[in-house]
Amino acid sequence: MQVPRLTITSLRRLYQKGQDLLKSGKTQDAAHYFNRIAQARVRPVKGAECIPDEPNPLVAQARLGLCYCFVEQGDLDRAMDQLNRVLSLEPHNPEALCELAYILSLRGQRPGARAALECAIHHNPACARAHKALGYYFLQEDDLERAISECRAAVACDAGYDLAHVELAVALARTGELDQAVDSMSQALQIAPERPDYYYSLAALLRETRRLPDALEVLTSGLELDPENGDMLEAAAEVALETGDMPRAIGCAQKLLRVNRNSLSARDVLGVAYLQQGRINDALRMADQMVAISPLDPSHHFKKAVLFQQQGMLREALNEFVRVIHLAPETDMGEEARSAVEAMDNHQVRQILLLASEDSIFRVKLRRDPVSAVHERGFFLSETGESALQSLNLEELLSAEWCSRPPVYH
DSSP: OOOOEEOHHHHHHHHHHHHHHHHTTOHHHHHHHHHHHHHOEEOOOTTSOOOTTOOOTTHHHHHHHHHHHHHHTTOHHHHHHHHHHHHHHOTTOHHHHHHHHHHHHHTTOHHHHHHHHHHHHHHOTTOHHHHHHHHHHHHHTTOHHHHHHHHHHHHHHOTTOHHHHHHHHHHHHHTTOHHHHHHHHHHHHHHOTTOHHHHHHHHHHHHHTTOHHHHHHHHHHHHHHOTTOHHHHHHHHHHHHHTTOHHHHHHHHHHHHHHOTTOHHHHHHHHHHHHHTTOHHHHHHHHHHHHHHOTTOHHHHHHHHHHHHHTTOHHHHHHHHHHHHHHSTTSHHHHHHHHHHHHHHHHHHHHHHHHHHHOHHHHHHHHHOHHHHHHHTTOOOOHHHHHHHHHSOHHHHTSHHHHTSOOOOO
16 A cells, blocks of 8 residues: 655644544544544655655654544553654653553552653653653652652743642642642643642632632632533532522532432531521422432431421431441441430420329220330330330339329420
């Protein structure tokens, strides 16, 4: 097959087209253009002397572009083949060495990845990508001091490299230097204000420093860019709730439900906000929906139990607390539910005995069949509470000490 001959101008035009296609995610089309460049021979411009077998100056970049395409497609073997060709032409090509490190990392060959990055930096000290990637390597190794050092080196090499600022922010946050992390993430956002994830990350750092109004402002700006971003809507709803802005919390949570109708977080925020506004029935409706979506999560049943208790719906509250105990018996939540059930039983038993001391008919029924008697009067005890009631010595408890007490009304 005859190898096509193209001018440098044509090659550059094809390369730019391939790059644009790669950025838009059209890797198959991009690979077609890069392959054409890699296979081409250079034809001199019209009128110039023809030089046989003139070298193609874009072949390395084209093969590197093919490598990027194959990585995106998950074909690491073909990507490695292209990288080896690039490195055979340009052994110290920093982009090729960085991509080699990335592929080796994907394959779990971390020592080789580190060696490739160190080689890139040794021969190209000003390669920001290599410094950033090595910083990420050290971050994964939990070597935070070296991670920060490499990320700072990347920023020094290229102050406009937003990913270096992001990686530096992550490393700084891991060391607890949250204010510096906020500054670094702010720099990344200034460089790339079109990235919704940067708004979210900056807001998360601001929340950690308890700068909640600033976090909400950042999230508001991010939502103007991407109004249906679920992560930012969730964060905005939670921050608004934390700052006491219930209308805004409700608004963001409702928008989140339109984006993700199964969102538990949105319902959780709505439940708390409705409760703060005294809308207990609406809060209970949210808790019901959370249970329907995730019936085995004890926290949802616990919320329902508390809300039922506030409504005076003791039977329903008791049933939900018992479910929590069954679902999470050995947890703090299970212990809280157990204490709540015990408190409800004890409170009702005191009321039962007081009522029996004042009502002779109820007292007779209580002696005959305690469980039926208390159910008839609207009391609802747990199984443990019913067993305890049946084991009580009513004659002793309903002695003169009880009967002599004056009635107490609530």
